[in-house]
Amino acid sequence: PDDVRASALDFTVDGVTLGKVVPSIAERLCSTEVETSGPIFEVQQNKLTLTKAAGSSFESRTQAVALVMDKLREEGFVNGWR
Numbered sequence: 001p002d003d004v005r006a007s008a009l010d011f012t013v014d015g016v017t018l019g020k021v022v023p024s025i026a027e028r029l030c031s032t033e034v035e036t037s038g039p040i041f042e043v044q045q046n047k048l049t050l051t052k053a054a055g056s057s058f059e060s061r062t063q064a065v066a067l068v069m070d071k072l073r074e075e076g077f078v079n080g081w082r
Contacts (some may be wrong), residue, residue: 011048013061021048028077034067041068 008020021029026048029041035062037053072078 009043009046010049014078015046017048028072029068032071034064034066034071036067037064 004022005020009020009026010017011021011026026041026043027030029048030039030043032041035038039051040054041048042051043049050061050064054061069078
């Protein structure tokens with residue numbers, strides 16, 4: 001729906017927009033902390049992005065995001081993968 005599309009935040013990494021995220025999902029991602037590093041996601045300038053805790057390499061970012069997704073799956077928030 002148009003109202004969902006209009007409210008969606010850009011998900012950006014290094015200034016490149018990778019997709020869109022609805023605000024409620026962005027909020028959940030930002031509030032999910034992993035034990036080793038704290039929050040991996042943050043909203044800056046109305047865009048969802050990765051924190052410095054995610055690192056700067058492809059590998060470190062992939063691992064950091066995977067930790068968040070694993071935690072959300074354990075909590076029952078994410079119930080499937082594509």
